Amino acid sequence: MRPIVAERIVICVDIALVIVSAIGCAVGYHLATASAVGKVAIYAAASTLVAINFALLITVQDGYRLKTITNLPRTFRMTLATWTGVFGALLAVAFTMKVSNEFSRASTISFYLVGLSVLLIWKAVAARWTSHALRTGAFANSRAIMIAEFGLPASSHAMIDIAQHGYRLMRIMEIRSKELASPLLLSTMAPRLDELIAYARENRIEHVFLLMNWSRQHAIDSILDALKILPIPVHLVPDVHAARFLRYPLQSTGNIWTAELRRAPLSWKERTLKRIFDLAGASLALIVFAPVMLATAVLIKLTSKGPVFFRQTRNGFNGAAFKIFKFRTMRVLEDGPTIRQAEKNDPRVTRTGKWLRKTSIDELPQLFNVLKGDMSLVGPRPHAAAHNTEYERIIGNYAFRHHVKPGITGWAQVNGYRGEISAIELMQKRVELDIWYINNWAVRLDLKILLLTVVTSLRDPNAY
Structure with missing residues (x-):
């Protein structure tokens, strides 16, 4: 199967x-x-x-x-x-x-x-x-053989996927590094390669995998030349150095393919498509959550003194400043050059505010920011302007987050990075995930993040 x-x-x-x-x-x-x-x-x-x-x-x-x-x-x-x-x-x-x-x-x-x-x-x-x-190899239906650099099969994660998910490895031929580096590879390995070709014919092998360092171009070309007699596909498994780059989108650049490690900001067509998605999603969300927002506003008024909404300066697309809307969850209304982040058991948070932050209901007024055009439904979460200045000095690629509009939710949040930032390593990881989102943006990715937000907010409520 x-x-x-x-x-x-x-x-x-x-x-x-x-x-x-x-x-x-x-x-x-x-x-x-x-x-x-x-x-x-x-x-x-x-x-x-x-x-x-x-x-x-x-x-x-x-x-x-x-x-x-x-x-x-x-x-x-x-x-x-x-x-x-x-x-x-x-x-x-x-x-x-x-x-x-x-x-x-x-x-x-x-x-x-x-x-x-x-x-x-x-x-x-x-x-x-x-x-x-x-365990029994029921999913490994295609017969395959592998030619590998000595020692790599034992340490390669690709081996597990190949063996379990569709391919039955019938035989592995390992070649020592010294032999792979030799210019006389074909002549010295000819008997072993001939035996492997005969084995492939006798056992109706359907695929050949090559597992070796991609820098060994001479060895790869020589083995391909020897295997051309077999009418079956030959696959080159990514080595440990290339594998991490192949996670990025592959782009056609003339006659070559490149891994797009960092993409340009969204084109006007992409921005238009994202804006249409935001307007439709925010309008629908306001209709659905109107009763919840109304009940929340009444609850805030009844349980604590102060305004219903809290506004704070944040930086959006291209670093432009805007005022973000949230339901008030604290007894203070901090905005300016010095702002202390919310912490676990923070005394500034009201009893109602603690519940609102846990459920992320306090974020719902940001739907108005989306309609205004300051924010998007999905994007890097905007931080207070004071924190932006601090992080831009510490994290080199932090400013890249401003290549798109900030979002109510984001790729970092659905991967567990929401709430208090207790260490700079957490912010670095959040920035890394935000940049991955920008480089891989698509409407279907926005939809996936919105769906995951519902699940993660119920499963991992770690905002304070």
């Missing part, structure tokens, strides 16, 4: 289990209370929406990759957080659109509990089945 087939089977079973759980809970409840089947079609439609959203959210978290499926603790956490997040979001939408009265509370709660239980049981079964399949 091919790995992609196994991954799609898991997706289909997830969707099927969610829909069956919803219909089963609805039918069971109505039979028990009214001795009638009830509105099965409505529950079927709603459960389909839940199932699709759940599957999409798991997909953007790489939850259907074989490595993730076999990591049961991570899969359980992801399933619980995503299932709860999807339910909460769709219930909020149903309440806002006044369709929640179409669903029984008892059947909805039972659907949440039964659906979650069934999914967790299935995830445990899938993890065990997948682990066994990987």
